[in-house]
Amino acid sequence: MKFEPFLMLGLGCGFTFGLWVTLxxxxxxxxxxxxxxxEKRALQxxxxxxxxxxxxxRRHQKELEFLFEKGWFIPKNRLIAGDVLEKLRGSLNNxxxxxxxxxxxxxEETYTFKSTKIVLEVRALLESDIYAFLNRVSxxxxxxxxxxxxxxxxxxxxxxxxxxxxxxxxxxxxxxxxLVFEWFAMGTKDHEN
Amino acid sequence: MKKKFLLYLTDEEVTLYKGANEKLxxxxxxxxxxxxxxxxxxxxxxxxxLRLLIDRNHQSIQEEKLPFLLxxxxxxxxxxxxxxxxxxxxYVGFHFFKQxxxxxxxxxxxxxxDSLISWLxxxxxxxxxxxGIFFVPLEAGIFLKKTLSVSNNYQMILYPLSSAGMxxxxxxxxxxxxxxxxxxxxxxxxSLHFLxxxxxxxxxxxxVLSLIKETPSFLPHVKILSDPQALLSFLSAQKRPSLSxxxxxxxxxxxxxxxxxxxxxxxxxxxxxxxxxxxDYKRKVLTLSPxxxxxxxxxxxxxxxxxxxxxPTLRTASEHYHYLRARPLNPIEAFEKxxxxxxxxxxxxxxxxxxxxxxxxxMMSLVMEDKIGEPLATHFERFLLACKDLFPKSQIHVIKxxxxxxxxxxxxxxxxxxxxxxxIKIIFP
Numbered sequence: 001m002k003f004e005p006f007l008m009l010g011l012g013c014g015f016t017f018g019l020w021v022t023l024x025x026x027x028x029x030x031x032x033x034x035x036x037x038x039e040k041r042a043l044q045x046x047x048x049x050x051x052x053x054x055x056x057x058r059r060h061q062k063e064l065e066f067l068f069e070k071g072w073f074i075p076k077n078r079l080i081a082g083d084v085l086e087k088l089r090g091s092l093n094n095x096x097x098x099x100x101x102x103x104x105x106x107x108e109e110t111y112t113f114k115s116t117k118i119v120l121e122v123r124a125l126l127e128s129d130i131y132a133f134l135n136r137v138s139x140x141x142x143x144x145x146x147x148x149x150x151x152x153x154x155x156x157x158x159x160x161x162x163x164x165x166x167x168x169x170x171x172x173x174x175x176x177x178x179l180v181f182e183w184f185a186m187g188t189k190d191h192e193n
Numbered sequence: 194m195k196k197k198f199l200l201y202l203t204d205e206e207v208t209l210y211k212g213a214n215e216k217l218x219x220x221x222x223x224x225x226x227x228x229x230x231x232x233x234x235x236x237x238x239x240x241x242x243l244r245l246l247i248d249r250n251h252q253s254i255q256e257e258k259l260p261f262l263l264x265x266x267x268x269x270x271x272x273x274x275x276x277x278x279x280x281x282x283x284y285v286g287f288h289f290f291k292q293x294x295x296x297x298x299x300x301x302x303x304x305x306x307d308s309l310i311s312w313l314x315x316x317x318x319x320x321x322x323x324x325g326i327f328f329v330p331l332e333a334g335i336f337l338k339k340t341l342s343v344s345n346n347y348q349m350i351l352y353p354l355s356s357a358g359m360x361x362x363x364x365x366x367x368x369x370x371x372x373x374x375x376x377x378x379x380x381x382x383x384s385l386h387f388l389x390x391x392x393x394x395x396x397x398x399x400x401v402l403s404l405i406k407e408t409p410s411f412l413p414h415v416k417i418l419s420d421p422q423a424l425l426s427f428l429s430a431q432k433r434p435s436l437s438x439x440x441x442x443x444x445x446x447x448x449x450x451x452x453x454x455x456x457x458x459x460x461x462x463x464x465x466x467x468x469x470x471x472x473d474y475k476r477k478v479l480t481l482s483p484x485x486x487x488x489x490x491x492x493x494x495x496x497x498x499x500x501x502x503x504x505p506t507l508r509t510a511s512e513h514y515h516y517l518r519a520r521p522l523n524p525i526e527a528f529e530k531x532x533x534x535x536x537x538x539x540x541x542x543x544x545x546x547x548x549x550x551x552x553x554x555x556m557m558s559l560v561m562e563d564k565i566g567e568p569l570a571t572h573f574e575r576f577l578l579a580c581k582d583l584f585p586k587s588q589i590h591v592i593k594x595x596x597x598x599x600x601x602x603x604x605x606x607x608x609x610x611x612x613x614x615x616x617i618k619i620i621f622p
Contacts, residue, residue, distance in 0.1 A: 008453050015460040022467035029474035036481040043488035050495035053504040060511055072510055111516050127542055131532055134525045144517065147524060148549040152542065180549075184517055186510050 069142075075102075075114060075185040076142040085120070088136045093171050094123040095133075104187050116183040117148070123173040127152055130177045137181075149180035197324050198235060198243040199429055202312060203354060204250050209234060211241075213426040228315050235321055244324030245316055246428055248360065250374055253303060254331055259289075259296040270298075275447065278302050284313055284326075286438035292366045293345065299369075301328060301436055326438045327428055330362045330372035335435060336427045337364060340402055341416060347395050349412075352404040352424050359405050363388060363395075378409040527555065527621065530583050535559065538576050543614060555619045561595045569595055573615060584619060592616035 057064070067073065078099050089095045100117040107113070124130050130152060138145060155176040156162055162172040196212035207227050209218040218234055220227035235243065247253075262270060267289075278285045287300035303309050316323070333350045341348060345366040353359050354374070361381055362372045370388055375381050389395050401408075401415040404423060408415055420426075524547050535542055543558035561572055573595055580589050593616035 008457075011457055012453070012460075015457055015464065018464045019460050019467070022464045022471065026467040026471035026474070029471040029478065032478045033474040033481075036478050036485060040481055040485050040488065043485065043492060047488060047491055047495065050492065050499060053499055053502075054495065056504065056508060056511075057499075057502065060507070063511060063514070064507055067510055067514060072514060073506075107516070111513050113513065113517070127545075128532055131525070131528050134528070138525060144514070146517065146549075147547075150524060150528070150545070150547040152545040154543050186513050 071143050072186055075116075075183070078116075081142055081183070084140065084142055085137070088133065088140060089122075090133055090136060091129045091171075092122050092124050092133055093173050094121075096121045099183075105184075112187040114185040114187040118145070118181045118183055120177075120179040120181070122177045122179060123155065124175050124177070125171040125173075127175045127177075130175060130179075134179070141183075144184045145181045146184060147179070148182050149178065151178045152176070196241070197429060198238070198241055198321065199246055199324075199425065200231070200243060200316070201246045201248065201329075201425075202309070203248050206354075207231070210425065210429075213422050213429045228312075232319065235319055239320040241321060242324035243316060243319060243321040244429070245312070245326045246329050246425075247309065247326065248329035248354070249309070253301050253309075254328055254369055254372070255300055255302075256368060257298045257300075259298055262296070274298075274300070279447075281305060283307060283310060284438055284440050286326075286434075286436040288436060290367055292368060297368065299436070301331075301438060325434045327431065327434045328436065328438075329424075329428065330360070330369065331435055332428055332431065333362050333424060334364045334367070334369060335431075336424055337402055339427070340418070340423075341400050344400065347392070347399040349399060349401045350404070350424075351401065351408065353421050363399075365392065378411065381409055382411070524555065524621075527584070527619075531555070531557075531619075534576075534579055534583055538572075538579060540576060554621070556592075556616070557619075558593075558614060558616045560614055577617075580617075580619065584621065586622045588620040590618040590620070592618055 082097060082099070085095065085097055098119040100119070102114055102116045105113045105115040122130055122133065124133075134147075134150075153176050155173040158174075162174075165172045196215070198217075199210040199213070201208040201210065205221060207218075207220045207224060208216060209231055211217055218227075218231060220230070235241075259267075259270070271287075274287070275285075281302070282305035284303045285300065287298065290297050290299065303313065313326070316326075333352065334348075337348045337350050338344075347363060347365050347370075349361055349363045351359055351361050358374060358376045360372065360374050361384060363370045363384070370392070371384055373380065373384055375384070385395060385399075396413075399413060401412045403412075403415055403417045404421050406421075408417055528545075528547075541560045543560055545555060545557040547555050561569065561576070577589060577591070581587075593614065595615040
């Protein structure tokens, strides 16, 4: 057959072209499928993450509100904090406070905090006055405080002078206290000292 | 429609027709000269196709009954046959057919040594397009079926040959039983007698179609056609021969064809497979599309809920706060409890010291009133027991007792004006 080689050649070319076209079609569809699968997986992960965020916000709503109120993210002004301490002194005879410069404190290389040391020197008639003050401060201070040092000592001895003062409704400084707190707020590692 | 050239070849004569009725040339003797003269005739009409009609005494058409063969066994059988033909070269045509649930293989092989080869080569060399190669006895079977009726009975056709008398061809259904030249009744009788040994019922169920004027009288069921050229007209009008006849290809060519066929089939299979896979991927993508749309909507909705909220910062803040709270640092609660206890036990606190460290420790000095009628040791012990009840998991260390009872101290009762001083350390867990 004269036409057989041409027929075979034509069929070969046609089939090769067809194979190339179908291979291309398959590759395109395969790429589309992989893209779709990846997109779906990414979206599922994103949704999971967003849902986790929502659950976290719902569960920690009160805590976060408390932290906002306490100035955990942006510490309150020292003037405000000092004013609060004055207001919380209650039945203390005397209170003196010192706010030391803010430092950055790293704990366990993971947790970084802004830390301000507050030294309070108080005088009172009874130690219960100081305990009450400590309670008030831990509740109402506009920040998160952790005690570092508490020293209570007997101040003035019971004497005629102090008895006279008591008779005159004056409150002798029977107890003196040194209270050292650390005022913590959230910090970042790249925070400058 | 243009009339074809019909070149009718017998063992003794070559006749060229134009159409079925117009006889152009006849040659009986020197066939080599005939080719030259025919070429001259045909060259006048090079575009008219030439059909070769072969009608020889030589039994070139052969049939073989086959046992039941599976397709691959049939392929093997065919490949053996082809190999056999290839060794002899020449031209070959074959086909399988079935009759009464039995398979038959029919073939025509014109070997390289056959005198017909020179005619086939000559026809091939002509510029006239090929009109096909027809074996007249074989085509006569089709003519019979058209003229009589399709039957599995015995059928015979009698047709005239220009010089050598007449030819009779006998069929049983599709099978060709015999093709023979005959001069008269005796030849016909001997043919039928010969066949009756294998087919004893041939005399009873034989239908005859005759194209000759003087049909032998002993034949039953004879149908006579008045036109002796009817078979030639039929052959001229046939579109293609019942047996495709071509040059026997060499084994390497055959292998090449097989390889090409396999390659084409493989490509076809791969093409189909690719299309299937592509469509499958497409279907999956179409299934995924609405899911992705839904997920995107969900993401948009959740993002709208979390708008302007920096959750990672909030998480970090919460984590930091919890870490700080988890550190056991706050002694205020312990102080309060201790204060209540001291008041109850009528013990005066002299000093209290708590320093931030790894453990929660309170160091305190206290003075105890020496009660009349109660030993100081009992009072102190009661205080220590109360402390233990208050802080059950803590360790209480007595640094200094309020007794002044060692051998180097002054021990006197009632106690002097200054109250006895005790010093204890409480270590919380």
